[in-house]
Amino acid sequence: MVSFQGNGIAPSPQYNAAQPLPVIIAGAGPSGLVAALTLQKYGVPFVIYEQNASDKLCSDAGRGIDMSPSVIKILEKELGLYRRLDAAMKQYEYIDVSNMDGKHINTLRFKEMSERKRHITGERNFGFASRSKLQHILLEALGLIDRHGRIKDSPYGILRCGIAVTGYKKMIGNFVQVQLDNSMKVKGSALLACDGVHSYIRQCMQEGSEGSALNFTNQEAWWGTTTVRPGSALEQELLHIAASRKMQGYNVGLVVLGTNQNPGSFYANEVSKNVYSWSYFVESESSNFDADLIRRGGKVLDETEKQELVDKIPSTCKILKLFSEFTPTADMNRSAVFDRANNLPSVDGRVALLGDAAHYYHPLRGEGSNKAMVDGYVAAMRLATAIMGKSSSSNSKSQKSPSIEWALLGFDSYTRRKGNTALVKKSRKYGQGATSNSRYTCWARQTYFKFMSAPKMIRELCTGDKSNSRFVSDMIKELKPYPKPARCIARPVIPGSGACDSIEMELSKTKTFTEEDVGCVCIGF
Numbered sequence: 001m002v003s004f005q006g007n008g009i010a011p012s013p014q015y016n017a018a019q020p021l022p023v024i025i026a027g028a029g030p031s032g033l034v035a036a037l038t039l040q041k042y043g044v045p046f047v048i049y050e051q052n053a054s055d056k057l058c059s060d061a062g063r064g065i066d067m068s069p070s071v072i073k074i075l076e077k078e079l080g081l082y083r084r085l086d087a088a089m090k091q092y093e094y095i096d097v098s099n100m101d102g103k104h105i106n107t108l109r110f111k112e113m114s115e116r117k118r119h120i121t122g123e124r125n126f127g128f129a130s131r132s133k134l135q136h137i138l139l140e141a142l143g144l145i146d147r148h149g150r151i152k153d154s155p156y157g158i159l160r161c162g163i164a165v166t167g168y169k170k171m172i173g174n175f176v177q178v179q180l181d182n183s184m185k186v187k188g189s190a191l192l193a194c195d196g197v198h199s200y201i202r203q204c205m206q207e208g209s210e211g212s213a214l215n216f217t218n219q220e221a222w223w224g225t226t227t228v229r230p231g232s233a234l235e236q237e238l239l240h241i242a243a244s245r246k247m248q249g250y251n252v253g254l255v256v257l258g259t260n261q262n263p264g265s266f267y268a269n270e271v272s273k274n275v276y277s278w279s280y281f282v283e284s285e286s287s288n289f290d291a292d293l294i295r296r297g298g299k300v301l302d303e304t305e306k307q308e309l310v311d312k313i314p315s316t317c318k319i320l321k322l323f324s325e326f327t328p329t330a331d332m333n334r335s336a337v338f339d340r341a342n343n344l345p346s347v348d349g350r351v352a353l354l355g356d357a358a359h360y361y362h363p364l365r366g367e368g369s370n371k372a373m374v375d376g377y378v379a380a381m382r383l384a385t386a387i388m389g390k391s392s393s394s395n396s397k398s399q400k401s402p403s404i405e406w407a408l409l410g411f412d413s414y415t416r417r418k419g420n421t422a423l424v425k426k427s428r429k430y431g432q433g434a435t436s437n438s439r440y441t442c443w444a445r446q447t448y449f450k451f452m453s454a455p456k457m458i459r460e461l462c463t464g465d466k467s468n469s470r471f472v473s474d475m476i477k478e479l480k481p482y483p484k485p486a487r488c489i490a491r492p493v494i495p496g497s498g499a500c501d502s503i504e505m506e507l508s509k510t511k512t513f514t515e516e517d518v519g520c521v522c523i524g525f
């Protein structure tokens with residue numbers, strides 16, 4: 001039985017036959033975890049299936065992601081992670097810009113600006129997060145971290161690791177049938193496909209559609225995570241940069257722009273104390289699909305390849321040379337860079353694609369995780385209104401909740417798809433500029449950065465966030481006429497056996513689960 005210990009704000013939902021079926025979430029990346037936490041806030045039952053083992057879930061130590069204002073607002077205010085966010089996110093203090101010839105171009109000073117904003121408004125400014133830590137605080141808020149810091153993964157709980165979702169079948173009636181790779185089937189009130197760029201659910205939904213294919217951007221990325229050892233040449237160089245640019249502190253983002261002689265772009269962020277996450281983008285002709293740029297994807301380098309990278313870097317660019325030399329081979333990856341124009345529908349009845357499963361951008365503009373988390377929040381809010389709105393609202397008699405199908409159809413709006421497609425194109429262009437060897441493009445980029453200021457940079461970084469804030473406000477407007485679900489500040493308590501478990505068993509007993517079976521096995525609501 002999955003039950004919730006509430007504080008009396010809303011009735012604690014007891015998971016039983018009278019309750020809605022769980023929402024099935026495929027994947028515990030940023031979109032899946034934000035969706036789960038939002039559902040939990042409104043007492044909607046859910047189960048997450050994650051193909052990775054729990055010890056690998058947050059193992060991607062140190063990868064940095066830009067955090068946009070919309071996402072910060074959702075995490076801080078809507079999901080109540082204000083304090084927890086400090087453990088995962090840092091605000092930009094400085095971004096130091098130089099070029100591959102070792103020439104200093106500009107230092108953007110965010111520190112004073114951010115401190116002022118937080119002091120006056122209590123709000124965080126634009127910043128970046130370690131994605132593994134971000135996942136960790138989301139899991140913690142979901143009650144899925146035990147007191148030893150381990151992820152609570154249980155075959156009867158709300159997080160079930162080591163199980164992949166392989167497909168779905170739309171059923172007549174009020175549920176969707178979800179296929180797992182352990183030859184079991186589960187039924188859910190809806191399926192949220194948060195299973196990343198190679199989504200099985202996407203393949204199932206868009207079978208045979210050419211528009212679903214990934215597009216090679218003619219670039220590759222080398223990326224890694226580096227621990228800066230005290231006394232090392234790398235630490236000396238970082239200290240030297242900090243001192244010569246009068247940067248107080250050590251929380252510095254580094255940008256190295258290519259020249260026409262030495263094209264490419266390098267970015268590094270200190271994602272936790274003395275741990276830097278970096279990436280280096282260059283043009284490439286090979287498009288190795290087995291090593292595409294996805295989280296935990298990419299090919300881990302061997303010594304020969306590492307040396308290839310070290311040799312590639314001009315000796316004038318000391319900082320990049322040191323990062324590549326000081327990163328252990330096992331912490332370095334190489335991947336071809338892909339994106340995907342997103343024109344195909346990403347909702348099919350009670351099934352919706354979220355995050356990278358729905359849209360996939362060139363990573364250089366740092367939009368992917370933000371879009372993924374906003375998707376998670378919006379889809380879950382829509383589902384919460386459809387599933388819990390009627391039962392928890394005082395004016396439920398006068399108004400009906402929307403259907404789940406309606407709620408998800410609105411999630412796949414024309415404006416969202418249009419915005420995503422525009423962002424794919426914009427990010428692609430940005431990526432091309434960042435790796436170009438054209439004299440004019442390199443000069444134009446350097447000039448652009450030379451006259452950049454910190455507030456202007458924040459404004460620029462926020463342009464990609466406009467479609468996110470619009471997506472959220474459209475959702476609020478659309479759901480306004482319907483009864484609001486009540487918030488349920490609750491922690492799931494997961495004893496030995498759960499209803500979700502019994503659903504799995506029921507379905508596994510029904511070997512050939514056909515539409516005729518619906519009437520006898522459906523625990524509807």
Ligand SMILES: Cc1cc2nc3c(=O)[nH]c(=O)nc-3n(C[C@H](O)[C@H](O)[C@H](O)COP(=O)(O)OP(=O)(O)OC[C@H]3O[C@@H](n4cnc5c(N)ncnc54)[C@H](O)[C@@H]3O)c2cc1C
Nearest residue numbers: 027029030031051065066165196355356366367368369370
């Ligand atoms: C080097 C690099 C830098 C990046 N920098 C940024 C940045 O600065 N800012 C930014 O916003 N974004 C950035 N991104 C992009 C960002 O990481 C992705 O857009 C984001 O992770 C998408 O989240 P998601 O939840 O949709 O998918 P994912 O993070 O891919 O999560 C999918 C989850 O689903 C699981 N899964 C997969 N298949 C199945 C299945 N069949 N069944 C069950 N589970 C499954 C996976 O194991 C994974 O846990 C970067 C990406 C890379 C590689």
